[in-house]
Amino acid sequence: MSETFTSVSQEEAGLRERTRLSFELDADICVIGAGLAGLSIALEAARLGASVAVLEGRHIGWNASGNQLGTVMPGFALPLTDLIERIGFEDARELWALSKEGAEFVRANATEENMPGIAPSDGVLEVSNVDAGDRLISRLQMLNEDFDTEVEGWQVDRVREMLKTDHYFHGVYYPRALQVDGRKYVHGLAALARRAGARIFEDTPVVSIDHSGIRKRIVTPSARLRATHIVLAGNIHLGAPLRRLSETLLPVWRYAGITAPLGERVHEIIAFKGSVMDSDGIDHFRIVDGDRLMWASPETTWAARPERFAGSVRRRIRSIFPELGNAEITETFGGATGHTVHGMPQIGQLRKGLWVASGFGRQGMNTSAMAGQLIARSILWGDDRWKLFSPFELVWAGGATGRVAGQLVGIWGRASSAAAGSLARYRERARVKDREREARLAEANRAAGTGPRRLPPRPAPAPEHAAQGVKPAAEPAVQDQSVSQ
Numbered sequence: 224m225s226e227t228f229t230s231v232s233q234e235e236a237g238l239r240e241r242t243r244l245s246f247e248l249d250a251d252i253c254v255i256g257a258g259l260a261g262l263s264i265a266l267e268a269a270r271l272g273a274s275v276a277v278l279e280g281r282h283i284g285w286n287a288s289g290n291q292l293g294t295v296m297p298g299f300a301l302p303l304t305d306l307i308e309r310i311g312f313e314d315a316r317e318l319w320a321l322s323k324e325g326a327e328f329v330r331a332n333a334t335e336e337n338m339p340g341i342a343p344s345d346g347v348l349e350v351s352n353v354d355a356g357d358r359l360i361s362r363l364q365m366l367n368e369d370f371d372t373e374v375e376g377w378q379v380d381r382v383r384e385m386l387k388t389d390h391y392f393h394g395v396y397y398p399r400a401l402q403v404d405g406r407k408y409v410h411g412l413a414a415l416a417r418r419a420g421a422r423i424f425e426d427t428p429v430v431s432i433d434h435s436g437i438r439k440r441i442v443t444p445s446a447r448l449r450a451t452h453i454v455l456a457g458n459i460h461l462g463a464p465l466r467r468l469s470e471t472l473l474p475v476w477r478y479a480g481i482t483a484p485l486g487e488r489v490h491e492i493i494a495f496k497g498s499v500m501d502s503d504g505i506d507h508f509r510i511v512d513g514d515r516l517m518w519a520s521p522e523t524t525w526a527a528r529p530e531r532f533a534g535s536v537r538r539r540i541r542s543i544f545p546e547l548g549n550a551e552i553t554e555t556f557g558g559a560t561g562h563t564v565h566g567m568p569q570i571g572q573l574r575k576g577l578w579v580a581s582g583f584g585r586q587g588m589n590t591s592a593m594a595g596q597l598i599a600r601s602i603l604w605g606d607d608r609w610k611l612f613s614p615f616e617l618v619w620a621g622g623a624t625g626r627v628a629g630q631l632v633g634i635w636g637r638a639s640s641a642a643a644g645s646l647a648r649y650r651e652r653a654r655v656k657d658r659e660r661e662a663r664l665a666e667a668n669r670a671a672g673t674g675p676r677r678l679p680p681r682p683a684p685a686p687e688h689a690a691q692g693v694k695p696a697a698e699p700a701v702q703d704q705s706v707s708q
């Protein structure tokens with residue numbers, strides 16, 4: 224079934240009647256926040272038999288979780304080599320395996336039967352902005368052999384057969400990664416959690432908590448709740464209940480747009496059917512609704528209305544795919560993502576019965592699902608694998624000063640990767656010109672009957688032309704999406 228981004232369900236339109244907590248309640252687990260993280264935890268815990276109440280200050284999927292693209296990849300924002308360096312090979316392997324389990328949780332739940340219209344489809348392509356094919360091989364080997372992840376390396380020609388642009392070079396194709404209708408998924412999760420027995424209360428902001436006793440107290444404007452466990456899944460908006468926790472996240476607002484129908488030509492220019500992401504975390508797009516292009520790109524460290532970014536999404540599309548011209552943007556959306564200083568999500572128990580699940584950054588689909596599984600299984604089964612996240616402490620993200628610094632570093636990071644991309648394209652054009660010049664010189668020699676003259680030595684072949692004969696290098700070519708902090 225194809226994705227339909229034009230019609231929204233009753234849930235999405237907010238027409239479904241919302242239930243506010245207006246009476247005193249007791250539960251095993253109180254989850255604060257009905258985004259991807261809170262609802263994944265609620266679903267898993269309710270399935271395992273706990274009584275669960277979710278308290279949401281606004282409505283389900285109000286922020287990033289209801290305004291995202293739905294691409295589901297393994298891994299984290301922190302590049303894999305950095306992860307290994309930080310915690311060692313064995314623990315990195317375990318964390319990576321958990322991140323894959325998170326992706327499989329999404330796959331298992333996001334079926335047409337469970338979530339009508341969710342339109343799951345396989346295959347995601349990560350493309351490199353720079354020409355560094357020599358390092359691609361070591362990354363592929365590492366993912367395939369050491370991290371048990373199915374991946375295919377694509378040479379430049381293949382990438383450009385699929386995407387008619389000279390912006391991208393090599394690619395890593397993940398056949399087991401998938402995409403779903405991201406804006407429908409969070410409502411599907413809520414429906415599944417309710418079916419499993421969880422109770423979800425909207426328009427119910429948590430204004431304070433007392434986590435000192437065995438039974439913890441949660442206060443909302445109209446009622447109180449008592450629970451043995453509290454899970455803080457409020458992302459950057461948690462606010463009053465634990466302000467210091469919110470300050471460990473750098474908020475980054477990300478925006479996306481969807482074009483008007485582009486007709487058949489969009490398939491000639493973008494033949495790849497799944498999501499495409501560049502390795503610097505700048506562009507992320509795919510075709511939806513048959514012939515519309517959905518594209519996420521601009522980011523800010525302050526909140527703004529997504530409509531303001533229609534122009535920059537349009538310009539970005541034109542600069543990558545000039546043949547698409549000035550595509551009209553008919554829809555925009557966006558939300559705030561919470562980034563940690565170290566690039567790994569915050570998952571774990573802060574003190575007995577007080578849990579945190581946040582900091583999922585740009586990659587929240589698989590990681591929030593993983594958090595749901597880890598926390599619910601720890602509470603109900605005593606599975607303590609969440610401790611693998613212990614090396615990633617809660618680090619202060621710098622408050623307002625941190626936001627300014629984050630924006631500057633983000634701009635610098637994006638500008639430097641754009642510059643690296645331009646340089647790679649410049650070198651490629653220079654190589655082509657060089658070859659043309661040589662051919663003309665040889666032709667002129669033949670015409671003049673002077674026979675082939677000794678030509679100056681040719682520059683070394685580009686890695687993509689050198690194909691398989693390249694020695695693996697130590698560093699990966701196409702890095703995992705990194706947080707621009």
Ligand SMILES: Cc1cc2nc3c(=O)[nH]c(=O)nc-3n(C[C@H](O)[C@H](O)[C@H](O)COP(=O)(O)OP(=O)(O)OC[C@H]3O[C@@H](n4cnc5c(N)ncnc54)[C@H](O)[C@@H]3O)c2cc1C
Binds near residue numbers: 294429462560
């Ligand atoms: C444009 C865009 C595209 C993206 N695309 C992808 C993608 O393709 N793949 C991917 O993996 N990730 C993607 N992401 C990232 C992903 O959306 C986020 O990582 C994820 O949604 C974070 O989920 P969350 O539950 O932590 O936070 P949120 O979605 O922010 O949910 C937290 C909820 O908690 C509530 N809350 C907070 N405080 C309180 C309180 N005190 N009381 C009650 N309720 C409270 C809030 O109202 C909110 O609804 C994208 C993000 C954006 C913005």
